[in-house]
Amino acid sequence: MKISGAKIVIETLIEQGCDTIFGYPGGQVIDLFDELYNARDRIKHILSAHEQGAAHAADGYARVTGKTGVVIATSGPGATNLVTGIATAYLDSVPMVAITGNVSCDLIGRDSFQEVDIVGVTMPITKHNFIVKNIYELADTIRTAFKIAKSGRQGPVLVDIPKDIQTAVCEFEADRQPVIPYPLTFVPEDKLLKAAEMINSCERPYIYFGGGVISGKASGQVAALADKIDAPMGCSLMGLSAVPDDNPKFLGMQGMHGHYAASVAEDEADLVIALGVRFSDRATGNNSRYAKNFKIIHIDIDGAELHKNIAADLAIRGDIKDAAERLISMVEEKKHPQWSERISQLREEEKKRTAAAYRKIEGKLCPYDIIDIISSHAGDDVIVATDVGQHQMWTAQRYPLKRTRSFITSGGLGTMGYGLGAAIGATLATGRKAVLFTGDGSFGMNLCELATAVSQNTPVVIVIMNNNVLGMVHQWQELFFEKHYSGTVLDRKTDFVKLAEAFGAKGGRACSNEELEKLAAEAFACDGPFVIDCPVDSSELVLPMLPPNGSIDEIITEVR
Structure with missing residues (x-):
C-alpha cells in the first residue's frame, strides 16, 4: 500500500511500541501532526508549552519505563529548542x-525560513543522527534510530525529515514486532576469574555503582554480590534508586555532596568494584588523590569509559547484569567483621555531623524536614523528580527511595x-x-x-x-x-501560590512543619498538580x- 512519508513515520512509531509522543507543532511538521490526528486512537500526543519541556517529558517517560521516549518538533527554533x-x-x-521537520530538500542550504542544520548542531550530543532525503529509506531509518537508542550504552538519536519527504508517497509494510537492540557484549571468562581473584583476596571491599x-537491569545482582562478599555499597547520583534506601549494605550517594560514610568508606577500602559508573569529577574530586588507597575493578558496557577518567587495575567491558551474575558464582562467601565495624x-x-550541619530558623523550613514530611505523605510508589541545585542534592541525600x-x-x-x-x-x-x-531559580526556568x-x-x-537565591552558585x-x-x-517578588492558581493549579505556602504537614496531606489527596511554596533560609x-578539585581529606561537614 502506498502512503505518505508522514503516515510512514506515525505507523513506524506505532510499530515500534510507541504509545505517547511529546511535542509541539509547526509548519514543517504539520503533515506529521495531521497523521497523528488520524491515528489518535492508537497513539497519544502530549502538547507541551515549550519544546524543551517536551524533550524533558520524553526523557522522564524513558527513565521511569525503560522504553524509548519520543519527541517531535518543527524546523528552526522548534528543533533548536x-x-x-x-x-x-x-x-x-x-x-x-527526537524527530524534527525541515525545509524541503531543494531549499536546504539556502537560508530558507526556519531552516537550521539541526543534524550538525546535535552531532556532538546524540549517539547518531540522520537526515532522510529518500522516502524509501524513511521507515528503516526510524527503526534504526530505535535500535541505536536502546543498544549498549543507551542515548538519544535524532531523525530530521524534510517537508517533501513527509508529503511524498511510497509503498510501506509494517514489521510485525519492534526492533531489538544490537547484541550485548559479554565479559570473557578470564577477566571475571581475575576479578574474582581480586575480590577473594581483599579485606575491605566496596561496591560503587551508577546509572x-x-x-542494565542489574539491581538485584549488585545487591546479591554485596551480600556474598560482605561489601558496603555507595552510588553516583545517577545510581540512586537502583538499590532500596533501606538495604543494610547501602551507604547512599557519594562524591562532592555525597554521604560522609559512603565517601570515607570508599577512601578506606582496599578494593573498589565500580559498576556502570563513569568516575565523573563530581564523584572523584582530585583524580590524583582519589584512588590513592585502593585498587579498582571497573565494569561498564561502554568501553570508552574504561580508563577515561580514572585508571583501573582491571577494566572490563561488558553487560553489567551478566558480569555480576557470573561473579556471584565465582567469588567466595566472606565476612569482614573489622570492616563492618x-x-x-x-x-x-x-x-x-549531619545533626550539626543544619539549624532551625524562625519562619523558615529546614530542607531535610521538608523532604522528611513530603516523603512521609508520598508513599513508596511515588516518582521523585528534581531540578538542579541545592534542592537536588538535599533530595539525593535524604529521600528514602524504595523502588528502582x-x-x-x-x-x-x-x-x-x-x-x-x-x-x-x-x-x-x-x-x-x-x-x-525544585528551587525558585530552577522552577523559573x-x-x-x-x-x-x-x-x-x-x-x-x-x-x-524558595530561598530567593541561586542556591548552589x-x-x-x-x-x-x-x-x-x-x-x-x-530579589524577585513572584508569588508562587498565586502563580499556581493563575495556571489553574492548586497551591499553598508553608512556613512551619505543621503547615507543611497539612498542605502535604492536601496535595497528595489532589488528583491534579499542586504547588507548595516552602521558604528556606x-x-x-x-x-x-x-x-x-578537592579530596576526601578536605571534606567540609560544618560551616558557621
Whole structure:
C-alpha cells in the first residue's frame, strides 16, 4: 500500500511500541501532526508549552519505563529548542528518538525560513543522527534510530525529515514486532576469574555503582554480590534508586555532596568494584588523590569509559547484569567483621555531623524536614523528580527511595528547568503520582510547563524550596569567593501560590512543619498538580561538600 512519508513515520512509531509522543507543532511538521490526528486512537500526543519541556517529558517517560521516549518538533527554533533536552538525555544515557521537520530538500542550504542544520548542531550530543532525503529509506531509518537508542550504552538519536519527504508517497509494510537492540557484549571468562581473584583476596571491599546498573537491569545482582562478599555499597547520583534506601549494605550517594560514610568508606577500602559508573569529577574530586588507597575493578558496557577518567587495575567491558551474575558464582562467601565495624562507626559519625550541619530558623523550613514530611505523605510508589541545585542534592541525600526507576534528575548536564517536564512525562507514562523538588531559580526556568501539567491533569506535587537565591552558585560564592554574591540574589517578588492558581493549579505556602504537614496531606489527596511554596533560609548549605578539585581529606561537614 502506498502512503505518505508522514503516515510512514506515525505507523513506524506505532510499530515500534510507541504509545505517547511529546511535542509541539509547526509548519514543517504539520503533515506529521495531521497523521497523528488520524491515528489518535492508537497513539497519544502530549502538547507541551515549550519544546524543551517536551524533550524533558520524553526523557522522564524513558527513565521511569525503560522504553524509548519520543519527541517531535518543527524546523528552526522548534528543533533548536530541543537541544538542551537532547543533551540532558545524552549525558545521562537516556534512550530517546527526537524527530524534527525541515525545509524541503531543494531549499536546504539556502537560508530558507526556519531552516537550521539541526543534524550538525546535535552531532556532538546524540549517539547518531540522520537526515532522510529518500522516502524509501524513511521507515528503516526510524527503526534504526530505535535500535541505536536502546543498544549498549543507551542515548538519544535524532531523525530530521524534510517537508517533501513527509508529503511524498511510497509503498510501506509494517514489521510485525519492534526492533531489538544490537547484541550485548559479554565479559570473557578470564577477566571475571581475575576479578574474582581480586575480590577473594581483599579485606575491605566496596561496591560503587551508577546509572548503568539501572539501565542494565542489574539491581538485584549488585545487591546479591554485596551480600556474598560482605561489601558496603555507595552510588553516583545517577545510581540512586537502583538499590532500596533501606538495604543494610547501602551507604547512599557519594562524591562532592555525597554521604560522609559512603565517601570515607570508599577512601578506606582496599578494593573498589565500580559498576556502570563513569568516575565523573563530581564523584572523584582530585583524580590524583582519589584512588590513592585502593585498587579498582571497573565494569561498564561502554568501553570508552574504561580508563577515561580514572585508571583501573582491571577494566572490563561488558553487560553489567551478566558480569555480576557470573561473579556471584565465582567469588567466595566472606565476612569482614573489622570492616563492618568500621562502617558502623562511620554511620554514627555521619549522624553527628549531619545533626550539626543544619539549624532551625524562625519562619523558615529546614530542607531535610521538608523532604522528611513530603516523603512521609508520598508513599513508596511515588516518582521523585528534581531540578538542579541545592534542592537536588538535599533530595539525593535524604529521600528514602524504595523502588528502582523512581528517581529522575539531570546528573551529567545539570539542567535547571528539567524537573517539571520530566515529572509530567513520568506520570503520564506510569499513571503514578510524582513529587518534584525544585528551587525558585530552577522552577523559573520552565514554569510554563505548569500549563501542560494542568491541561493533562497530571498528579504532580511541586515542592519549591524558595530561598530567593541561586542556591548552589550562592553556596560556592560564600565558601570560595569571599561572599561575592554576584548575580545569585534573585530579589524577585513572584508569588508562587498565586502563580499556581493563575495556571489553574492548586497551591499553598508553608512556613512551619505543621503547615507543611497539612498542605502535604492536601496535595497528595489532589488528583491534579499542586504547588507548595516552602521558604528556606539562603544561608542553608548542602553539606558534606568536597571543595572543587578537592579530596576526601578536605571534606567540609560544618560551616558557621
